[in-house]
Amino acid sequence: MKNPFTVTGYAGAKYFCDREEETKKIISAVENGRNIVLYSIRRLGKTQLIKHVFSSLGKNKKYITVYLDIYHTRDLKSFTQSFAEAVFSALTTNPASILEKAAKVLSNLRVALSFDPFSGKTILTFDIKTPQESEATLRKIFEHISAQKKQVVVAIDEFQQVSLYPEDTTEALLRSFMSECTNASFIFSGSVNHLLISMFASANRPFYQSAEMLRLQKIETAVYARFAKRLFNSKGTNLPLSLATECIQWCRNHTYFVQRLFNRLYSLPVEEITGDVIQRTKNELLLEAEPVFNDYVNFYTQFQWKLLSAVAKEDGAQSVYSTEFINKYELGSTSSVRTALQSLIRRDAIYEEDNKYFVADLFFSRWLEMKIR
Ligand SMILES: Nc1ncnc2c1ncn2[C@@H]1O[C@H](COP(=O)(O)OP(=O)(O)OP(=O)(O)O)[C@@H](O)[C@H]1O
Ligand SMILES: [Mg+2]
CATH class of the missing domain: 1.10.8 (Helicase, Ruva Protein; domain 3)
Known part of the structure; x- marks a missing residue:
């Protein structure tokens, strides 16, 4: 181990700090067949926590763990593709058998296998043309999961992307397939909190109350x-x-x-x-x-830059609409602060925590703070 402070992937329990309670909570949910929504601000450790939980579950031969990150998916077809890749790769490690298995299960489709030269990941491609074909393919994959003798744990990272697909029946479709899969539990993870939370907390959405909410906090x-x-x-x-x-x-x-x-x-x-x-x-x-x-000057308006600097300077800006804050940083009117703040939050440049606002990129925040000293 060259440097034990990893900044990329999961390097094992020895180099993973804490998260004991969260790990227990997720494992207990899995053991008891409950689904979990894991959410937090960006870069706090959701993905690595899933990897940590999976490494622990992997020691127990009872489980098959499936992980997929769907951040790059844009529609039901690309979801289906990512899901198939993840499921078939989890069921077998040999590339030839991945293809064989996928071809057998998805018998109506022409399935091809390739490798991403950068990540070394297996890529499965198949000739899905219509949303109906995506649906039929997904059904087969879920049936294949159901046919497993072991318990299957599926973690779908950046799950909020599903709510942005053009096919607005996707949530209902997935919810129905997932609830029929009695030997599987699901971990839904993501950081675009308002999108993710409203999928599970709105009474008129298919995933309403279908999972326990676990908000990842900062490590003590x-x-x-x-x-x-x-x-x-x-x-x-x-x-x-x-x-x-x-x-x-x-x-x-x-x-x-x-x-x-x-x-x-x-x-x-x-x-x-x-x-x-x-x-x-x-x-x-x-x-x-x-x-x-x-x-970054090119990405933000002059006013947004001014607001970012003010929020950085406060390092936990509380009353951003108060006359005091607005006058102190010469921000003009409440309405312009509101518009700029909303836009910066949407762009992940600022996040809110316990009614305080922070510049999300810590180093950028400290740099702005230093510049306006
Ligand atoms: N418990 C931990 N101990 C040590 N390092 C950690 C821990 N959790 C996360 N990290 C480190 O922090 C970084 C960010 O973690 P991770 O990618 O899991 O965050 P995330 O919440 O999934 O972020 P995003 O929202 O951007 O997907 C990783 O590079 C990882 O190395
Ligand atoms: Mg992540």
């Missing part, structure tokens, strides 16, 4: 600090708990950014992490990203 500072100290110890570097705490808080306990900072600190050839080292590293990270942040 003390737990994260002990985890970091332990990993630094393993290479003989001392990271005092008080400084680990400072790092985590500077990153607002936002997992991805905490990992980025610790990853960088870990790579330094020092025996002791001091306040100075941390300060230099933070500055380095912000300066490295500066060309990208400067380019």
Whole structure:
């Protein structure tokens, strides 16, 4: 293990911080045949938590785990394709048998297999032409899941995409197939919270109350600090708990950014992490990203930029419509703040948590804060 602070995929339980309660909760839901909706702001650790749960379930031969990320899917056909790939890949590891199995189950379709040279992933393609064919194909895949002797756990990441498909019967269709599949439980995960939550919380939607809602929270500072100290110890570097705490808080306990900072600190050839080292590293990270942040000017209007800076400066802006806030940052009127804020939230540039607003990209937030000091 080169650097134990991973910033990409799941590297195993040893390098995974906490999430014990959440892991237990999801496993209990799976064991008892309940579905779960896992949601949070972006980059907090939903996907890695699913991987962690699956790694734990994988040790038990009772389960078949299926993971798919449908962020890139745009319609029922592409969903069906991703779903088929994930299901058939989970049932067998050998590419030839994936094709054989898929061809057998989906006997009415011409099925072909290829590889994505970048990800090394198996790609199944079949000649679906109409929504009816997608529906028939999905039915067969769900029947195939039902035919398994083991319990199947299906995690569909970025599930909110389904609500954006042009075929507006997709939710009803999936809900009905899923409820017939009694040996399967489902984990629906996503970060576009308003889309995902309204799928499960609106009485007139097919998925209404069909799953338990689990909102992923930030990892507790003390737990994260002990985890970091332990990993630094393993290479003989001392990271005092008080400084680990400072790092985590500077990153607002936002997992991805905490990992980025610790990853960088870990790579330094020092025996002791001091306040100075941390300060230099933070500055380095912000300066490295500066060309990208400067380019953001082209993505936002001047007013949106001003509001982003104000929210960054407050680092948890509470009363954004108050005269005090508007005057302090010369933001003009409540209505222009509202319009800009809504647009920035829609674009994932700002998120709301406990009635406070934050700039979502922590490093961008800290950089803006530094610029207007
Ligand atoms: N418990 C953890 N311990 C250590 N690192 C973690 C943990 N959870 C997540 N990470 C790290 O944080 C990063 C973001 O995690 P992940 O991709 O799971 O977030 P996400 O909530 O799925 O984000 P998005 O909404 O963008 O899909 C990952 O690069 C991962 O390495
Ligand atoms: Mg994710």
